[in-house]
Amino acid sequence: MPQKPLPFTKSQIEKIIKKYPTPFHIYDEKAIRENARDFKNAFSWNKGFKEFFAVKAAPNPYLVKILHKESYGADCSSLAELIMVQKTGILGEEIMFSSNDTPVEDFLLAKKLKAIINLDDISHIAYLEKYAGLPSLICFRYNPGKLKRGNHIIGHPEEAKYGFTREQLFEGYKICKETGVKRFGIHTMVGSNELDPYYFVETAEILFQLIVEISRKLKIKFEFVNIGGGVGIPYRPEQKRIDLKVMSRGIREKYEKIIIANGLAPLKLFAECGRYITGPYGYLVSRVLHIKDTYKRFAGLDSCMANLMRPALYGAYHHITVIGKEHKPHKFVYDVTGSLCENNDKFAIDRKLPELEQGDIIVIHDAGAHGFAMGFNYNGKLRSAELLLRENGEVVQIRRAETVKDYFTTLDFKGLTNFKV
Numbered sequence: 001m002p003q004k005p006l007p008f009t010k011s012q013i014e015k016i017i018k019k020y021p022t023p024f025h026i027y028d029e030k031a032i033r034e035n036a037r038d039f040k041n042a043f044s045w046n047k048g049f050k051e052f053f054a055v056k057a058a059p060n061p062y063l064v065k066i067l068h069k070e071s072y073g074a075d076c077s078s079l080a081e082l083i084m085v086q087k088t089g090i091l092g093e094e095i096m097f098s099s100n101d102t103p104v105e106d107f108l109l110a111k112k113l114k115a116i117i118n119l120d121d122i123s124h125i126a127y128l129e130k131y132a133g134l135p136s137l138i139c140f141r142y143n144p145g146k147l148k149r150g151n152h153i154i155g156h157p158e159e160a161k162y163g164f165t166r167e168q169l170f171e172g173y174k175i176c177k178e179t180g181v182k183r184f185g186i187h188t189m190v191g192s193n194e195l196d197p198y199y200f201v202e203t204a205e206i207l208f209q210l211i212v213e214i215s216r217k218l219k220i221k222f223e224f225v226n227i228g229g230g231v232g233i234p235y236r237p238e239q240k241r242i243d244l245k246v247m248s249r250g251i252r253e254k255y256e257k258i259i260i261a262n263g264l265a266p267l268k269l270f271a272e273c274g275r276y277i278t279g280p281y282g283y284l285v286s287r288v289l290h291i292k293d294t295y296k297r298f299a300g301l302d303s304c305m306a307n308l309m310r311p312a313l314y315g316a317y318h319h320i321t322v323i324g325k326e327h328k329p330h331k332f333v334y335d336v337t338g339s340l341c342e343n344n345d346k347f348a349i350d351r352k353l354p355e356l357e358q359g360d361i362i363v364i365h366d367a368g369a370h371g372f373a374m375g376f377n378y379n380g381k382l383r384s385a386e387l388l389l390r391e392n393g394e395v396v397q398i399r400r401a402e403t404v405k406d407y408f409t410t411l412d413f414k415g416l417t418n419f420k421v
């Protein structure tokens with residue numbers, strides 16, 4: 001049975017559960033830091049390289065602070081994320097603000113923080129100018145449309161809601177130049193959870209060529225190119241990690257052939273990955289609450305899709321380890337479910353596992369990005385705690401679990417007494 005490693009032993013996790021009841025998410029600081037360094041080092045040939053961690057993947061200020069210590073910036077998409085990174089101590093051009101359908105309050109705060117503002121649409125130029133004023137540095141998100149093959153999570157680029165068309169880019173940079181904007185960047189993000197390194201080489205090539213054309217035509221200079229996030233992780237134990245060396249070398253070759261050859265260097269290379277940075281190093285720890293035998297065999301956990309929605313949302317595979325039973329024969333087939341009144345609330349369907357019993361500790365792997373983050377309260381379900389396994393082996397709680405009281409804070413039960421029906 002293929003396995004995925006865990007950063008804790010059975011007795012360690014049992015000790016943690018004594019203090020922090022299941023379910024909870026736990027993140028491995030050491031692995032996150034090592035991975036963050038490897039990712040950064042892979043692109044060291046580009047002097048201006050910077051990764052802006054996509055906060056939406058794991059919106060916890062403790063994780064953002066760890067990554068900032070590794071010299072990462074933050075990629076934010078909303079007002080709340082901007083406030084979170086501000087409180088973490090990240091400011092100015094270490095923040096990339098990539099939003100869409102953006103409310104004015106968000107632009108105002110991004111501008112105040114002097115974040116790099118990445119516009120999703122040409123109409124946002126006038127909107128930003130009217131309500132917040134244009135910043136001196138501007139970036140646009142490009143949607144290559146049919147020029148680029150899609151990816152099953154985001155879909156075909158020409159059907160995606162994001163970004164400027166090619167023609168709109170020329171028009172947009174021209175308007176900004178004429179309005180006095182001096183500094184320029186370009187961005188795209190077309191795929192998600194992509195494991196093919198050449199996908200990103202092709203993305204970079206498309207952007208590099210556009211930079212040549214736009215800079216020539218409009219006589220503007222680009223400071224940076226942001227190739228977005230979307231670098232995938234191997235959710236299945238038999239899958240391989242993306243080869244960063246191949247990806248980096250490929251992008252470097254295109255940089256030399258297109259950017260350097262056209263006299264447009266130096267150009268800073270930016271990325272804004274979320275999943276690749278923290279995904280494999282977060283775990284949802286849960287217990288078996290009930291075993292049920294009907295037309296199928298079900299193992300019901302004390303967590304549900306409110307704690308990890310990816311399997312229900314995309315049919316995504318998340319590997320499962322049953323603590324202490326790793327070496328038992330995996331010859332029992334289960335649907336591993338949550339407690340939501342939705343039949344797609346299943347962490348796994350027809351999964352071969354060792355025989356399960358009530359109380360077994362279940363670890364769901366690769367929950368460190370787009371895991372806790374996608375949590376919700378449907379069915380009155382509460383978000384779990386988030387824990388951090390520090391490099392010295394200590395465990396700290398970096399977010400407490402929600403309580404029923406939290407769930408009711410926006411309701412006024414007193415008003416119900418005087419509410420005549």
Ligand SMILES: *Cc1c(COP(=O)(O)O)cnc(C)c1O
Pocket residue numbers: 054056057075098189192193228229230231272273274275276369
């Ligand atoms: C979601 C998102 C990211 C991060 O995506 P990952 O798949 O976690 O790398 C980066 N940039 C933008 C604009 C996004 O919407």
